[in-house]
Amino acid sequence: MSASTPASAQQDYRLPTDVKPTHYDLTVWTDLENSKFEGIVHIDVTVNKDTSTVVLNTANLDLGEASLKTGGALETVLDVSKRELDTENERVLYSLAKPLSAGASARLSVAFKGELTGDMLGYYRSTGGKDGELRYTLTQFEPTAARRAFPCWDEPLLKATFAVTLVSRVNSVNLSNMPAISEEVYKPDTAIAEPWIAQKLSTLPDAGQWKITQFEATPPVSTYLVAYANGPFEYLESSYKSPLSGKVRPLRIYATADVIGQAQFALDIKRLVLPLYEEVFDIEYPLPKLDTLVASDFDSGVCHGELGRETLRTPRAYTDEWAQGLITGRTQAFLLDPASSSIKYKQNVAATQSHEVAHMWVFPEWKLDAEFLPSHFYRARALDAKLSSHPIEVDCPDANMINQAMLRMLASYVGEDRFLKGVSIYLKKHMYKNSVTRDLWEGIQAATGLWFDHAWIMGYPVLTVTEKEGGIHVRQDRFLETGPADPKDNETIWTLPLNLLVVDNEGKSLLNKATLLDEREKFIPLDTSKPYKLNADTTGFYAVQYSPDRLTKLGQQAAAPNSPFTLSDRIGIVCDSLALARAGYATVSSALELISVLHSEKEYLVWDAIATNLSTIVSTWWENPAVVERLNVFRRELFVPIVKRLGFEYKDSDPYDDVQLRTTAISQCAEAGDPWVLGELKSRFDHFLKTGDDSKIPSDLTSVTFRTAVQEGGQQEWEAVKRIAIKAKSPSQGLSAMQAMGASKDLKLAEATFQFIMTEARDQDTFYYAGGLMRNPATRRFLATKFKENFPAFEKRYAGNFGLIRWTETSFGGLSSDKDYEETAAFFKDKDTSKFDMALKQTLDTIRSRAAWVKRSTAELSQWLEHRGSAKL
Structure with missing residues (x-):
């Protein structure tokens, strides 16, 4: 619709x-x-x-x-x-x-x-x-x-x-x-x-x-x-040969002379993925050439991106880019210095240039089908869990992200080959034409012979699983981050592929993709004494709520040596448990118990989901020191052993998972205040400060090292990071420095950072500095106050572009009290918010849901943490 x-x-x-x-x-x-x-x-x-x-x-x-x-x-x-x-x-x-x-x-x-x-x-x-x-x-x-x-x-x-x-x-x-x-x-x-x-x-x-x-x-x-x-401009040049026609097309990437040498990786990605696009969609690239221009000042990340948000786009957006011929984007989206760029930064550059549809084949070790979940799937669900959510056909970045998750569910249900055939039919029919979501649905129908209700109205459901004799009872209701929906907001009945995974008597996993939930409630016969899971491989755009006992069993089964659950299943179990706890459908202790059960997990992406969710809890209770300190103890117990096992040194021979897990574990330990990790990071920065030699700071640790140095240091460390932010040797290093300038506990240095934002920072970069201030509990409220005090200046500075959207989200999205909600809403009441109205509504929804979670769960969370601490004595 x-x-x-x-x-x-x-x-x-x-x-x-x-x-x-x-x-x-x-x-x-x-x-x-x-x-x-x-x-x-x-x-x-x-x-x-x-x-x-x-x-x-x-x-x-x-x-x-x-x-x-x-x-x-x-x-x-x-x-x-x-x-x-x-x-x-x-x-x-x-x-x-x-x-x-x-x-x-x-x-x-x-x-x-x-x-x-x-x-x-x-x-x-x-x-x-x-x-x-x-x-x-x-x-x-x-x-x-x-x-x-x-x-x-x-x-x-x-x-x-x-x-x-x-x-x-x-x-x-x-x-x-x-x-x-x-x-x-x-x-x-x-x-x-x-x-x-x-x-x-x-x-x-x-x-x-x-x-x-x-x-x-x-x-x-x-x-x-x-x-x-x-x-x-200067350029690097390559070409590719069309697998469909045999034509050779030139590919170039343009930049100024000082940075053109860092553009080779993006050019290589483009050369690799274009023939993949042609093969996957059975459509030849229609233009005689494809150029990329890298700009120092660019608002959208890449021309039709976001806040750096680029990934597998909806097919409608894909047809547009297929006919663009000149892609323009910012340095952080395209330039990469191999000597000073982290793997995560490299992934972002690859994603910008290629989108998920191609680089899952170019870099299989990145496990991007599973990585889609924490990077995009759950971000989309978080947006759609707000009352300010909207139909998926609204043409905006948020809706585009939600569309991606919907298409992933559909591809899983009909099968990837038939899904891509349907997309190809759609693309060929509507190339250079206008289209709506229904046109894509019709293309997939033509390829599969199946009919789909294309009107996925808005939001998504939570499926509540109740175990009964002989099977399970499943009920769907609209999921809202503020808790169970009122009847007026809970009228939609979705048609959902349940993707039911069961284990037979011989221990063999069986996947049932045929069962649909197209009514409010349904009973499904199965043996609950054996492992089972709805939404196998976490492809369905919905949450699943189990009883606390079943959730613990799922965690134990997921951690078992021959687990029937895939990597995506384990990520989904962790992320669903926190989403349900945050919204009041489940207890936060049940999510933390699950994490405790998974302490022996080896896969980086599961640990990344654990880390993200623990950081979210800490960030929500940021004004409750007793809760935060106990949570940090829990974080240190989980992640310090990983750092001790993997160490601080990075080698070219390291498996991809080890590199990423090492970085995540060190970052979590630093955020949780572990003295050993903080000391190691400070020592490495001190060496750089004294000698100018940054060789002791691995590129994957640049961000956490800079933040730690500013957080634990003083004026000298702040000035050093500021110099890097002004003149970095690579966009990746510069980005780390921008974010780190807001990490100081000293409000005088926070004021200096804010003044730098107002007077010296490039317009396109101010959000990174602001993000550093928002991430820092000592300056989070300071940032909200400064934005309100300087709102007229921001209005003028960002008139007409996306700036006010980002500043609103960044300045207020970390607040967690009813008072913050009321004061933020009151501040904007007499302002013209027409150009960032959706962002404001979503931000207010976020504050309200965080505040509700704090009020609802503080006692229960404190009790779990105290009991856990006492049990260890």
């Missing part, structure tokens, strides 16, 4: 449908020295119904002359007699001297000028080079920022073809989605299609220092996928 928005509200923000664009001829003149651009756009349109107006989007542009031609040969010129700017809705309305008739074709031409600002929206400037001495420009049009670069119909559904021409200095490189048709340095006899360019160049004393680059027309794409850039 689609988002339910009243028609009147839709009319407020959607453009009229009487005129539709089909093609854009866009010419842009870039003047980097003076931070200006200008151009003209010619837009071919078709008229759907009689109209005397033409309405399109524009924002922050100085619009010049406009004209409209119509008629079979476009010979009749209509003067645009009146222009009305609507700055609030970012559109311009042209009233026509003569109405356009339905069925007519026309060409609208509009001249425009703009400033090249550093706000990371539209067409903007960035800086690079060792000391920021290099200037260049690029676009960031997602979701609706193309209107800041040229007048256009800036809505995703209004696809058109684009032919881009860029005019720039000769000593620079021009890039766009498509290959260049021609590139010519201006001479007096140069034939130029646009008269204003010829006129402008003829008056310049340095006319011979300008060039004109024309690019091929794109396939039909949305405006947010149009991309172009200009600057002193």
